Amino acid sequence: MEVENIDQMLLELYELYSLYNLYKQYKNKKRKRRYKIRPINQNWGVCGYQIKTFLVMKNREPEQFFLHTRMPPDVYDLLLNLISKSLKKPRQRIGPEERLSLVLLYSSQGVSVQSIAWSYKLGKTTVREIILETCEVIWQLLSPIYVSEPTESQYKDIAKDFYNMWNIPNCVGAIDSKHVAIKCPANSNSMFYNYKKFFSIVLMAVCDAKYTFTAVSIGSYGSQSDGGIFRLTPFGHALIQNTLPLPPPPLSDVSPEPFPYFFVGDAAFPLRNNLMRPFPGANLTHTKRIFNYRLSRARRVIENSFGILTARWRILKTTIECNPENCVGLHSLTQFYNVE
Structure with a gap:
């Protein structure tokens, strides 16, 4: 009796295997073109x-x-x-x-x-x-x-621009991310589904005081947080490891000790010596509110950069009908923007 059951199971497996091979042949068969040129x-x-x-x-x-x-x-x-x-x-x-x-x-x-x-x-x-x-x-x-890593002297020039234009000293860049809508990927479960209730990949970028991107990373999942994406990017890793060519901390009139150069981000980013974020909470002192206001003015530059980018390249306002790996190839739009 057991031998008969085993034989029956082997026969069913063989039939399933044959059907699978037929299915593969059908899928791999190229469709005959009706026209060489329509x-x-x-x-x-x-x-x-x-x-x-x-x-x-x-x-x-x-x-x-x-x-x-x-x-x-x-x-x-x-x-x-x-x-x-x-x-x-x-x-x-x-x-x-x-x-x-x-x-x-x-x-x-x-x-x-x-x-x-x-x-x-x-x-x-x-x-x-x-x-x-x-x-x-x-x-x-x-x-x-156009998106090469700035040198030490270029970071000094960026800091001068931030101070002259936005009244914040020693700032060498503003960092933030933008969700780019894509069609629902096949077998995606929820990794591309973000808190805004649509499927997306994330464009994370850093810009100077004149709305020019200095670092770009794209391809992270829409469900990830800004802080998690930041740690995975080459720029974020270099910033955490202190390997960026930032100038040495200069002497300041308002601080008895040298104050380091830094980037600015929102509350989603970690607080570090070279990365500033706003003070949390609502009941803040006058000094902390002034600091948050100054930081917000500098951080707004990256939001404006994304606004300029999407106004110029309207494909970023639509839902891109591509697979995620192909959408990553469209990140050269930032080069069209920086080329001017």
């Missing part, structure tokens, strides 16, 4: 958005060109020159300038990939690949130039 896209070379609209804007309508690219023509030409070699592909009909204009339209207006595909007379999959590849190229080439 009929509506076959006149791409003469009727596409690049030929009919973008190049005309570039030559005749500077105001409309700025709305499309979110940058003046000289900055656009600089950006194109920096990345054009890396965007060229052999036997590829879509040139570097069309790839860049496509990505800038997607980023500045926040329109869907399908809408861009219809306008540019390209396939939807082709447009998605162009967006991801171009953003990755921009990040790889521009991040060492």
